[in-house]
Structure formats: structure tokens, C-alpha cells
Amino acid sequence: MWSERQRGFTLVEMILAIVILGVGLAGVLMAFQQTARASADPLVNRQLLALAEGLLEEALSKPYKVGAGTGGTCRANFDDVRDYNGYSAAPCEVGGGAVASLSSYNLAVAVSAQTLSGVNNALRVEVTASRGTDTLSLVGWRTDYAGP
Template sequence: MSRLEAFRQPKLAPAAIGKQRGMTLVELVITIVIIGIAAAALFSAMASIAGRSADPMLRQQSLYIAEAYLETLQALPYMDLDDKHELAQGEGGPPKGLDGEVIPELKAYRVRTRIIEEEFNEVTAKRIIVIVEDPSEEKLELTGWRTCYGEDGCPL
């Protein structure tokens, strides 16, 4: 073997001659542009979602507070259910626990309640309205009804 034969390129197998190796510069640039456009669209969508992510949490927390107040007021005896009850907050204020103390973690919320006595088809009922205002000043209102179930002192 001569010295020049060592520097020659090896012969390719017949099957490897027609195969492409790698990408052209044009293909690479097009791929980068497509990935860049997709990433920009994805990032802008994520930014708008992240900007509004606190709203559903505030709404859900308001719903939990309103449901708790409504269920607690509906569970009271019919004759004790009026605007003077300690849980009935006519003027509004921060949420209170069953012990009547303000819940410190929820003091940014405001709860108002109204209890209205009404009569339907000669049946007296009390409408309980609970309004919760979250820190972003969005209001959530729940309404429930309570009638007398044969308790002592109920109007007939």
C-alpha cells in the first residue's frame, strides 16, 4: 500500500450513496422561525392566563363564605332568624366564625346579610340574602329560604 492510499477517502457502500446526511441551512432557518412563532404565541397566552389566575380563587373563596353563612342561618330556629342575630351582618363586615370572632385570614372580604319575611300562598317564609364582596370589590349574592317546620312559636 502506498503512502497516498492512506489519505484517500474511504469508498461508501452502494446503499449509503443516495442517503441525505443532516439538514440544509434553509431548512434549519425555517425550523427556527416556526418554533419561535409557536413559542411567542404560547408565552403570550400563558401571560394572559397568569394575569387572571387570582380571580377564580377570590370567587371560589367568596362562594365558600356565602354558602357557610347561608347554611348556618338556615339551620337556626325559625323564630331566632332575624336581622338582629349575631351572624346576620346587615351593615357588612369581615366574616365571623361560629364563635362570633372575626376570621383574620378573611378580613379583606365583606359579608352582608338581609333577612326578609314574606308570605307565599298563605305560608310565611323568610328569605335569606347573603352578599360577599371580595378584595377586588366583586360581589357574589346567594339567596335561600327558610320556613317554619312546626317549631314552637311559628306563625300559622
Template sequence: MSIERLRARQRGVTLVELIMFMVIVSIALAGILQVMRMTTANSADPLRRKQALMIAEALLEEVRQAGFTYCDPRSENAASAPDAAACAIPENWGNESASGVQPLRPYDNVNDYAGAPGVPAKAFDNGAGELTDALGRKIDASGYTATVAIVPDQLGSIGAGAAAADSNALRIRVVVGYGDGEAVTLDGYRARYLPTVGSE
């Protein structure tokens, strides 16, 4: 009879085992909840990075789509000049305007987006310092900033030339900042396909 009592007693869980089980499960649950909290808190960051990447791609494409001529489009020989020296009005860094009024984007030449080679410029901001699209409409993305830097560069067999605006290859760098010092940087190149033709 005592053997049957011993077997009946061993079927249950002791109080110490139950307490240990509860401690282990509560530690595991606390770890899982901590991971879920961190995931939820940081879930907005990938979205902001994706938005910054989309903005950077659009702005880089805008710059790459601009003309790449030796002459300012107002020059009468803009379509036929073989180099900047032959232009009546040579193309230069920064956007030019005959009337002194800042021209609207998109600008007529790639180098109009930068005031000097390699110097980041806020070419995509309106007069109020707000980031805008190519048509001048404010981009509804608060907290984003964008700069562009353009520099003559070697592109395969195409030489960079000097730091002048008549280089045959340019490297375009667009940086879109967001959050606390975070940024997306995209580089692109633009080369003259037909140097004597005004716009590609």
C-alpha cells in the same frame, strides 16, 4: 456522476428552511409561554372564589339555623302565640336587646340579621368592621366582605305576607365580595314549620 452529486446535495436542509423552522417554533413557544403566564397570574382567582363561596355557605347556614318565631324569645307567650299580634313582645326586624347592648351572634331569630326587609346589612361584622364567624372570631380572609338581605317571599303554597317580621316565608340573600368588585351571591329560604312553636 453528476446525478450522485445531486442526490447527495438534496439530503440536507437549506439555510432558508432552517430559518423558517426556527421562526415558526419561536412563535409557537412564545404563544405557549403567554398562556402559561396568564394561567399562573389568574390561578389565585379560583381559590379566592372558592373561599368566598365557603364563607357565603357558612353565613347562609348560620342565618337559616336561627329561630323563626312570632314573638321575641323574652316574651312569656313566645311558644304559644299564633301570630305577632298575640305576642307580649313581638319579634321585629333587627336585633333587639333589653339592656341596649348588641347581642352576640348567632342571633335568636332569622330577621335579627337584617335591619329592614330587603336592605343589605353587615350583620356578620364585629365592632371594628371585620368579618367574623358565628362565635365572633375574626375570619382570617382579608379582602372579603359580607352582607345579608332578608325579605318576605312566596315559597310554594306558603304566602309571603306583608313586609312585617311575622311573614311565614323569608328569602335570605348572602353576598360575599372579594377582589375587584367580584362577588358570590347565595339565596336560601326559611319557612315556619310550626308557627306556634318558638324554635325549630
């Protein structure tokens, strides 16, 4: 049995639906474009953090020695924390070999003697990692403590 009521869409309703969906889709695609454009920024920040943490951990693992450090550019020769003072170079292996994929990054270290909560023999170690205009600094402390 046929019903007198018609079912379906009119041409005007169909065109209106297409226009509304098109505008909505354009807005969603613009949001995706912004997200894709800025998606590498967190990667750069994580890389800066990893490089700075690695060098800070390396420097703080060295023994505390009284006197000036020898310094230099080859970290393999650094035997105490003060040797890292003034170090500035692109990330490299401990032996000095360059890491080509990290050539746009730079690491710098500043070590200074300071008093920390009444402890006179304390060294403040600041590692700064940078790439272009992005910069990240980490600070650590090394004290001259008597071992067990």
C-alpha cells in the same frame, strides 16, 4: 458503499425551522401568561361561594320566631333567623374572632318577611359576599312549619 445523494439540512432550512419554532413558542408562552394571570380569579369566586354558603346555612339553621330580631354584631348571640337581618362584617368565627386571611372579604345579610307560594310565614334570607368588585349573592327561605 457511498451514495451520491447527500443527506442533511442546509443552513437556510435550519434558520427557517428555528424562526418557525420561535414564533410558535412565543404564541404558546403568551397563552400560558394569560392563563397564569387569571388563575386566581376562580379561587376568589370559590372563596366567596364558600363564605356565603356557610353564613346562609348558619342563618337557616336557626329557629323561626315571630317578632323582630335582636340583631347585633356577635353571631354567637343570634338565636333566630331574624337576628341576622342587617348583619354586615368581615368573615369571622361564630364567637366574633377575626380571621386575618379573610379581612378583604365582606359578608352582609338581609332578612325579609314574604309570602312564598301561599305560605304567609316565610322569611327570605339573602347573603351577599363581596371582595373588591367581585360580589356573590345567595338566597334561602325559612318557613314557620310545625315539626313532627
